[in-house]
Amino acid sequence: MTQYEIIIGLETHIQLNTRAKIFCGCKADSWGDEPNTNICPVCSGLPGTLPVLNAEAVQKGALLAAAMHAEINPRSIFDRKNYFYPDLPKGYQITQFFEPIGKGGYLDLDMPDGAQKRVRINRLHLEEDAGKTKIDHGVRLVDFNRCGVPLIEMVTEPDLRSGAEAAQYLTQLRQLLRWIGVSEADMERGHLRCDANVSIREKGSTVLNTKTEIKNVNSIDAVRLGIEMEAKRQIAEVEAGRKVESWTLDWDAEKGVLQKMRSKETEADYRYFREPDLLPALLSTTEIERIKASLPELPLARKARFISAYQLSAYDSDILTSERGLSDYFESTVAAYGGEPKIVANWMINELLRLIKEKGLEASQLRITPLHLSEIIRLVDSGKINAATGKLLVSKVDTTGQSPAQIVQSEGLGAISDDSELIAIVDAVIADSPKEVESFKAGKESLLGWFLGQVMRRTGGKADPRRARELMLERLK
Amino acid sequence: MTLEKITSELFEKLVELAQFSLDPAESEYLRSELNHQLAAVKELSEIPIDVAVAPTTHGLEVEGAASRADEWKLYPNPDSIIALAPESEEGMIAVPDVAANRKTAQ
Amino acid sequence: MNYTDLSAFEISQKVRSGEIKAVEMVEAALAQIAAVDGVQGQLDYKGQDPAQDDKVHAFISLTSDLARSQAAEVDRKVAEGDDPGLLAGVPLSVKDIFCVEHTHTTAASRMLANFEPPYTATAVNRLTQAGALLVGKTNLDEFTYGSSSESSAFQPCPYNPWNPKYAAGGSSGGSAAAVAARETPLSLGTDTGGSIRQPSAFCGVVGLKPTYSRVSRYGLIAFASSFDCPGPITRDVRDAALMLQAIAGSDPQDSTSSTVAPSDYRSALEQDVRGLRIGLSPDYGHISYPDTETGEISYQAIQREVSQAVFNAAEALARAGAEIIENVPMPNSRFGIPAYFVISRVEAASNLHRFDGVKYGFRTTHPFNDLSELYRLSRAEGFGVQPKLRILMGMYVSAAQHAANYYQRALKVRAMIRKDLTDAFNPKGAYRLDALLTPTTPTTAFKRNDVFGNTVLMQYSDQMTVCANHAGMPAITIPGGLDQAGLPIGIQFIANDFREDLLFRAGRAFETATASAAWRAIKPIVLSNQQVIS
Secondary structure (H helix, E strand, O other), X not given: OOOEEEEEEEEEXXXXXXXXXXXXXXXXXXXXXXXXXXXXXXXXXXXXXXXOEEHHHHHHHHHHHHHOOOEEOOEEOOEEEEOOOOOOOOOEEEEOOOOOOEEOOEEEEEOOOOOEEEEEEEXXXXXXXXXXXXXXXXXXXXXXXXXXXXXXXXXXOOOEOOHHHHXXXXXXXXXXXXXXXXXXXXXXXXXXXXXXXXXXXXXXXXXXXXXEEEEEEXXXXXXXXXXXXXXXXXXXXXXXXXXXXXXXXXXXXXXXXXXXXXXXXXXXXXXXXXXXXXXXXXXXXXXXXXXXXXXXXXXHHHHHXXXXXXXXXXXXXXXXXXXXXXXXXXHHHHHHHOOOHHHHHHHHHHHHHHHHHHHOOOHHHOOOOHHHHHHXXXXXXXXXXXXXXXXXXXXXXXXXXXXXXXXXXXXXXXXXXXXXXXXXXXXXXXXXXXXXXXXXXXXXXXXXXXXXXXXXXXXXXXXXXXXXXXXXXXXXX | OOXXXXXXXXXHHHHHHHOOOOOHHHHHHHXXXXXXXXXXXXXXXXXXXXXXXXXXXXXXXXXXXXXXOOOOOOOOOHHHHHXXXXXXXXXXXXXXXXXXXXXXXX | OOHHHOOXXXXXXXXXXXXXXXXXXXXXXXXXXXXXXXXXXXEOOOOOOHHHOOOOOOEEEEOHHHHHHHHHHHHHHHHHOOOOOOOOXXXXXXXXXXXXXXXXXXXXXXXXXXXXXXXXXXXHHHHHHOOOEEEEEEOOOHHHOOOOOOOOOEEXXXXXXXXXOEEOOOOOHHHHXXXXXXXXXXXXXXXXXXXXXXXXXXXXXXXXXXXXXXXOOOOXXXXXXXXXXXXXXXXXXXXXXXXXXHHEOOOOOOOOOEOOOOOOHHHHHXXXXXXXXXXXXXXXXXXXXXXXXXXXXXXXXXXXXXXXXXXXXXXXXXXXXXXXXXXXXXXXXXXXXXXXXXXXXXXXXHHOOOOOOOOOOOOOOOOOOOHHHHHHHHHHHHOXXXXXXXXHHHHHHHOOOOOHHHHHHHHHHHHHHHHHHHHHHOOOOOOOOOEEEEEOOOXXXXXXXXXXXXXXXXXHOOOOXXXXXXXXXXXXXXXXXXXXXXXXXXXXXXXXXXXXXXXXHHHHHHHHHOOOOHHHHOOOHHHHHHHHHO
16 A cells, blocks of 8 residues: 655745834734724835835834744845735735745744654745734625734645644744744734645655645644544545646635635736835845844754753753743752752642643733742642642732732741641541541541542641641541 | 737736636736737847846835834724725624625625 | 916916916916817827817826915915915826725726815825925826826827827826926826926926835825836926925835935025036946847937937036046846746736725626736726736746746845945045936937837837936936937936935936027927917
C-alpha cells in the first residue's frame, strides 16, 4: 500500500496591536463597534486621500521579524495589489510584494514526543486589512471599520507534515506574538488568521505536487481538522486515479466541512507595482540593533532554561512558560522564596493557575504578588499554617490585597501545632462518635478519613493533617 | 504592416480585468487607439538601457516625513462618508447582488 | 480702474490697505465671468446656441456664496487690523480635480457628477487661508486625461480666449482660459505631463509646474501619483511666485510632500539674470513622431514661429546679462512620451479602481445580475472614453507577463531622462546650467476637434513638457509672443530640484526685457469683443 506524506505550508495574517491603523489615525481595534464608526476619508478610500505610514507598525513588524530570526530589511517598500471587491475601498490593497520587511527565519516547534522541528519562514511583510462584508437578503452590506488595520502576513515554507504540527506551529506562534507584545493573537477576534496550503506526495518523493488552499479557519483545532480532512480527500482522489486540482476551499465552521470556493486558474492578475504615495520604510542599522537587543528571552529558550536551571520537568516548564507574565511571576517567586523551585512550580501550577482561570486575568494582573506567594509557601514550610490554609490564603490575599501574615493573624488561621489543643479535639471527636469508633475498631479502617475530616472541621481547617492523623491513630487504640 | 499586439480576444480580457462593458463602436475605437499607443511605445523596448542608472519612481528622491506617530485621531464625522454611498442600510453600504433586491427606488 | 486688469499682487496690496474691499473684487470677478464665460460645462449638453460660440466656458460650477462669505471675512480682518493674508481679496478659480468641501467636485466626469467631498484639498485650503476668494471650479479633460480639455463630460469644454475656435489646451484648459480671459487673476491647476504648462502656453499666460513634492497632493484626485503636481496659473511671474509661496511646504497628510523648506520666492523676483547660465538644446527643436501604424519614427521641426520666439527670448536674456549655452544634449528626451504612456497609465488605471459604483459617485441605474455586472455597468457608464483608454493601457502594460518589458523599462528610461537634466545642471559638469530654455509646445493651439480622438497625436503635444515631469524638476511657461494667426507662443524654463527661484528670476527678467513689446498690447479676442459690446 502506498505511503503518503502530507506537505503543508501556512500563511498567517497577524493583526498588530498598535493604537492606530497603518495608514490613518483611526483605531486599530474596533471589535464590537457599530459599523462604519471607525472610519475616515483615508481608510474609506475617498478620492484625493493619501496614506501616511504608522511608524509603530514598522517597529512591531521588525520586532516580530527579529523574534522569528528573520533578516530585517532596512529599506522595505510598499506596493499596490490591485483587484475589485466591495470591502476594498481603494480597489487595491497596500502591501509589500517586492521588498518585504522580513525574509527567511524559522520557528522551532516543541513536538510532544520531545523532539524539536524547525519550520522555516519564507517572508514577513506589512499590509493593510480590508473591511467586512456580510450578505443579508441578497444585499451585500459593507463595513469599513477594519479597513487599514495593520497586518503582518507571514508565510512558512512547506515544512509542516501533519495537522498536529500545524496546530503546534499556531499555538507557539500565538504564544510568541503575545510574548513579545506585537499582537493579542486572539483567533476568535480575528487577530490571527490562517490559510493552509496542502498537498500530498508519496513518501520518499521530493517533488511538490498541486496544492489546495484552505481558507477561513477560525481556530487552531479547525486548522488541524481541516488539514486532516483535506489530506484524506486528496489521497482518496489520487488512489482513485484522479488528479488533485488547485482548488480554494472554504472552511464551514458550523458544518465542520470544507467547501470548494473558486478555481485558482481564474485568479486575477494583481498587477503589483510600487505604491507611489508612500516612501520606503527605513530602519537604520542602529534602530535594527536596538530592536534586536530589545527582544526578551523567547519562550523556547526560557523553557529550556527553566528545565536546566530549576530542574523542572518539560511538562511543568511548558506550562510555566505558556505566557510571559506567568513565567516572570514564577521566577520572581523563586527568587523571593529562596527554596526549591519545584515547590514553587507546584504551587503555581495548582493554585495560581486556578486563580488565574477563575478571575480571567493574567498573572501580572493579580493582586497576589510573587512576594505574597513566596510568603505563603514559607508559612506552610514552617508549619505555621497547613497546606489547606495555604491554598485558601492564595484566594484571600488576591481578594483583599492584604499580606498573608496579616490575614493569618486577623483571621486566626494559624495551624494548631500545640499538641494539647489538638489532643483535646481528637478526644472530643472520639467521644462524640461512638458508633464510628466501634466500626473502626471492628476493622473499617477507611473511617480514619472521616475522623480526620471531623477534626479538620472542628479546627476550622487549621489542624496539621499529619499530626492529627498520628494523634487520631494513637487515641483510637 | 500593422503591428497588432492587441487582438480582439486579448482586448476582451483587458476589458474584463478593467471591469467595463463596452458597446462595439467604443470597443473598436479603444482597441485601435491602444494598438496605436503600443506602436508608439515600441521604441521603449529598443532603447539601450544604461545599466548604471537605477530605475526611479518619482524622478527625484523625495525627502518626506515618511511616517507618523501611533496616535488615535478620531474622525468626527463618519456619517458624512456613508452619506456619499448610492445606497446604504443601517449604517452599512449596501450593494444589492441583483438590481431587483434594491430597497430604494432609483 | 478696471478691477479685472489688476494682478493678484496689486489686488492684495489694495485690499490690505483698504483701498478696495474684497467683496467688490468678488463681484467684479463674477461680472467678468457673466460677461465672457457663457454657459458653464454641463453633462449631456446638447446646446446649439451660436451665441455660445465665442464664449470661454472655463467653468463647470461657480461658488459665489462661498466667495462672498470668504470676502466678508477678509474685509472684517482688514477692518479689525488683523492680517488678512498674502493673497487677500484675490479671486481664485480651482481646477475641478481638487476636492473642495460643500462643492461638487466632478473631475469633469459623470462618475463624480454629484460628488460632494467632506473635506478640502490642502493646496486650496492654504490659498483661502491666505485670503484668496474661491469663485468657482474650472473645467478640464475628464480626470485630467488629455491635452485639450475636449474630453470633459461637461460641455461646452473651455474655448481658447484668443480664438474660441481653438482649443484652450489641457488638461487645465479651464484654469488657463479663466486667467487669460481675466475671469480670475489666479487659478490652481495640476501638471502631470504638461497639463499646466501646455494650456498656459496656448492661452498666453504663466503656468508653473513646481518640483514634484513641493506642493501637497492631499485632496487632489489622482491621475499619476508619481507625476501629479498642483501649481499656479497666473498672468505674470510675480503672481506665480506669490501663489507658490502660499501653497508650498510639507503636509503631514501627504507622505510624499517634501520637508525641504520653501524658499523666499518673492525675493528671487528682484534678482536679475546677470551671470545666469541658460542652456538651449537641439533635442527640443523638433519632435520625434511615431507612425501609428508601423511605429517608425520620423522627426518634425517645431513650428517656426515657436522656435523663433525661443531664439528671441535667448537674445533678450543675453542682452540682460545671462550667458546662453547652446547645444546642450538631451538625448533621452525623445523617449519622454513613450515612457510616460507606460508609467502614467499604470498608476492611473490603479487610481481609478476605486470608482466602482459601490461607495460614492455614479452607480448604474440599469439592471444587473451580480456584483461584477454592477461594476462593469457603473464604470462603463460613468467613465468617458479617455479614462477607459488609460485604464486599458495601464492594465496591459502592467500585466504580469508584460511588466518587465514595459513598466520596469519605462522606470529606467525615466531615470535616464532625469540624468540628462541633472548632468546639464551639475555645477561640476560640462554645462553647469542654471536653467534650460525650450519651447513649451511644438505648435501653438490647434483647432478644436482637429486632434481630439487621435490620442497619440494629442499626447505628443506634451513632448516638450513631459521630461520635467519625469525628472520631478520644476518648469515654468511664460508668454513669449504671438504667431501670425494671433495665437500665443509659450517659452519654457526648466531648473533643478527646488530651484523655482531661478525660474522666477529668468521669467521676470524676460518680462521686464519685453515689457514694451508690441505683442504684449494685444488682448485675447474675447476681451476685445467684450469691450466692443460694452
